[in-house]
Amino acid sequence: MSTNAPISTAGTTPAPAATAGMTAKDAYTAAQAEQDAAAKHQTRTFKIWRGEAGKGEFVEFTQEVVEGMVVLDAVHEIQATQANDLACRWNCKAGKCGSCSAEINGMPKLMCMTRLAELDADKPVTIEPMRAFPHVRDLVTDVSWNYRVKQQIQPFTPRPPDAEDGTWRMQQSDVDRVQEFRKCIECFLCQDVCHVLRDHHKHESFIGPRFLVYAAALEMHPLDTADRVPELKQAHGIGYCNITKCCTKVCPEHITITDNAIIPLKERVVDEFFDPLGKLVKIFSRRREGPPA
Amino acid sequence: MAHAPLPLAHRGFGETLRRDAWWLQPLVVLTILSAFVVYATWAAFQNAHYTYGNYLSPFYSPVLFGDPRFAWIGPKPEWWPNLLPFSPALIILPFPGLFRVTCYYYRGAYYKAFWADPPNCAVGEPRNSYLGERHFPLIIQNIHRYFLYIAVLFLLILAHDVWDALWFDNGAGGVRFGIGVGTLVLALNVVLLTCYTLGCHSMRHIVGGFLDQLSRHPVRKKAYDCSSCLNRWHMKWAWMSLFGVAFADLYIRLCSMGVWHDWRIL
Ligand code: SF4
Ligand code: SF4
Ligand code: FES
Numbered sequence: 001m002s003t004n005a006p007i008s009t010a011g012t013t014p015a016p017a018a019t020a021g022m023t024a025k026d027a028y029t030a031a032q033a034e035q036d037a038a039a040k041h042q043t044r045t046f047k048i049w050r051g052e053a054g055k056g057e058f059v060e061f062t063q064e065v066v067e068g069m070v071v072l073d074a075v076h077e078i079q080a081t082q083a084n085d086l087a088c089r090w091n092c093k094a095g096k097c098g099s100c101s102a103e104i105n106g107m108p109k110l111m112c113m114t115r116l117a118e119l120d121a122d123k124p125v126t127i128e129p130m131r132a133f134p135h136v137r138d139l140v141t142d143v144s145w146n147y148r149v150k151q152q153i154q155p156f157t158p159r160p161p162d163a164e165d166g167t168w169r170m171q172q173s174d175v176d177r178v179q180e181f182r183k184c185i186e187c188f189l190c191q192d193v194c195h196v197l198r199d200h201h202k203h204e205s206f207i208g209p210r211f212l213v214y215a216a217a218l219e220m221h222p223l224d225t226a227d228r229v230p231e232l233k234q235a236h237g238i239g240y241c242n243i244t245k246c247c248t249k250v251c252p253e254h255i256t257i258t259d260n261a262i263i264p265l266k267e268r269v270v271d272e273f274f275d276p277l278g279k280l281v282k283i284f285s286r287r288r289e290g291p292p293a
Numbered sequence: 294m295a296h297a298p299l300p301l302a303h304r305g306f307g308e309t310l311r312r313d314a315w316w317l318q319p320l321v322v323l324t325i326l327s328a329f330v331v332y333a334t335w336a337a338f339q340n341a342h343y344t345y346g347n348y349l350s351p352f353y354s355p356v357l358f359g360d361p362r363f364a365w366i367g368p369k370p371e372w373w374p375n376l377l378p379f380s381p382a383l384i385i386l387p388f389p390g391l392f393r394v395t396c397y398y399y400r401g402a403y404y405k406a407f408w409a410d411p412p413n414c415a416v417g418e419p420r421n422s423y424l425g426e427r428h429f430p431l432i433i434q435n436i437h438r439y440f441l442y443i444a445v446l447f448l449l450i451l452a453h454d455v456w457d458a459l460w461f462d463n464g465a466g467g468v469r470f471g472i473g474v475g476t477l478v479l480a481l482n483v484v485l486l487t488c489y490t491l492g493c494h495s496m497r498h499i500v501g502g503f504l505d506q507l508s509r510h511p512v513r514k515k516a517y518d519c520s521s522c523l524n525r526w527h528m529k530w531a532w533m534s535l536f537g538v539a540f541a542d543l544y545i546r547l548c549s550m551g552v553w554h555d556w557r558i559l
Contacts, residue, residue, distance in 0.1 A: 049301075054300065054301055054302070103310070103415070105310060105311065105312050106309045106310030106311035106312065106415055107311060107414070107415055108415065120312060123312070126310050128301070128310070129301065130300075131300050131301050131304075132300055133300055134300055135300055135301055141300070170506075171506070171508035173507065173508050173514070174505065174506050174507060174508050193414050193415050195410070195411040195418060196423065196425065198300075198415070199303070199304070199411060199417065199418045199421075199423075200418075200421070200422075200423040202423070220505055221505065222505050222506045224505070237425075237427060239425055239426045239427030239428075239432065240423070240425035240426070240427050241425065241426070242400065242401065242404045242410065242425050242426055242431070243397050243398075243400050243401035243404075244401045244404060244405055244410075244411065244414070245401050246411070246414035246415070249414055250414070258401075259494070259524065259525075259527075263397050263494045264494075264497075264498060264502050266397075266435075267438075267494065267495060267498035267502065267503070268498075268503065269435075270435050270437075270438065270495075271498075271503060273435075274435040274436065275435075275438060278438070278499070
């Protein structure tokens with residue numbers, strides 16, 4: 001909602017219709033004011049976790065909100081009118097940058113994609129920072145551990161080019177499978193909900209669902225030749241995942257993390273380390289194949 | 294991967310800010326799975342009422358030792374330990390049982406319901422220590438695919454039982470074709486078990502998932518696509534087939550006990 005057209009006046013002053021002399025910005029503001037005036041207004045209570053470096057408490061705010069608002073809008077309104085120093089991270093407000101991850105009413109969610117209308121209006125909306133990462137301030141956590149983990153995964157290693165001009169040939173149906181994983185916006189909500197990180201703090205020995213998705217995208221890629229299976233088992237700790245599917249449940253991009261990425265990788269680990277019979281059979285039809293004939 | 298400050302304070306068992314009835318789902322899983330285990334164990338120890346005419350309970354199939362009309366090998370074997378009551382089901386049930394115990398779907402479900410690890414997503418846990426499936430004992434779950442091979446074998450046997458369930462005693466020492474409600478119950482059981490088994494994650498991997506360039510293997514590609522399609526419903530097939538198999542046993546048991554009457558359609 002627009003700060004140029006405060007709620008209190010929007011309802012009483014008829015919004016000016018766009019006229020020839022108006023700039024595009026004026027017309028936009030006018031249209032917004034009109035929309036706000038027509039929308040339903042409501043007062044809601046929010047409990048926002050405030051504090052620094054892991055110490056703090058919930059602080060209650062009452063805020064007038066407008067129909068159609070998302071949680072991030074409300075946080076911005078509170079920041080603008082009641083708590084100027086409230087720290088929160090955001091960027092695109094379109095569910096694509098993965099910055100505004102938080103825990104809303106106890107579940108990891110993007111603040112910009114959670115409509116107030118879907119949350120119980122009788123009780124305060126609780127907003128906390130993610131619990132799996134070091135806390136910085138208010139709603140902001142330090143997610144840099146994730147960047148360090150990503151560096152440990154063997155990068156894309158394509159086979160030599162198929163054509164003389166240095167390009168490759170591959171079938172769409174073969175890349176379809178990894179396309180799903182590329183939707184990831186690195187919001188780290190799956191890392192946050194995963195009990196291996198959240199409750200058991202296995203950050204040193206488990207890379208978490210986000211990076212299992214990343215490893216799957218590389219490992220199943222039709223052009224890739226690197227073998228990440230031994231490190232998935234050892235250093236990356238895939239065995240810590242006990243398939244509870246919480247990561248899949250919270251993923252805002254609806255990536256079927258557990259069924260399509262983690263379990264197929266677990267099966268590849270079984271191929272290498274736990275299935276002597278199958279290994280014999282597969283020696284003859286190994287997946288590392290050369291370029292098309 | 295050193296990082297100085299810790300995340301927010303650790304949460305205790307059952308602590309969460311979730312507002313929904315998060316405890317309901319694990320409770321339902323706990324109740325149904327426990328009820329199934331209790332019923333299956335009880336039924337397995339009965340060593341009675343597992344056949345009715347040409348019907349054979351899936352809990353007892355294949356009968357290796359037992360009822361002479363169905364037994365593949367013979368009556369109760371000599372080597373059967375005296376302390377353990379004899380029942381043909383005790384030799385059979387562990388295999389489909391362990392197929393389900395090691396099933397990826399059930400694992401996730403019973404870790405939550407029976408071990409609270411976690412009780413549900415974003416809900417505090419009772420223990421700090423955690424081994425996952427990385428160490429003994431749960432590392433054994435990795436043998437799931439071997440139970441899959443056995444489960445496929447069982448599907449063939451159960452399909453054959455449905456065939457047998459189409460041939461009724463004609464009263465003159467021979468058989469004649471027919472269909473009873475029991476035949477349909479046994480057939481439905483096989484359909485549900487097939488959908489569950491062929492959509493297994495290990496099956497999906499073995500038929501083609503392990504390949505990165507499936508397009509070069511058209512038959513495997515087809516099989517992978519079919520398995521993936523069933524796999525999307527794996528949880529639903531898991532539950533429906535669990536009910537299906539228990540009901541098939543119950544149906545034959547109650548018919549054999551004279552409680553239910555098997556209605557002949559043809
Ligand atoms: S399925 Fe595995 S990775 Fe995903 S939340 Fe559960 S334990 Fe973590
Ligand atoms: S996999 Fe989904 S939940 Fe995890 S970081 Fe990517 S988009 Fe976020
Ligand atoms: S602000 Fe970009 S995902 Fe929310």
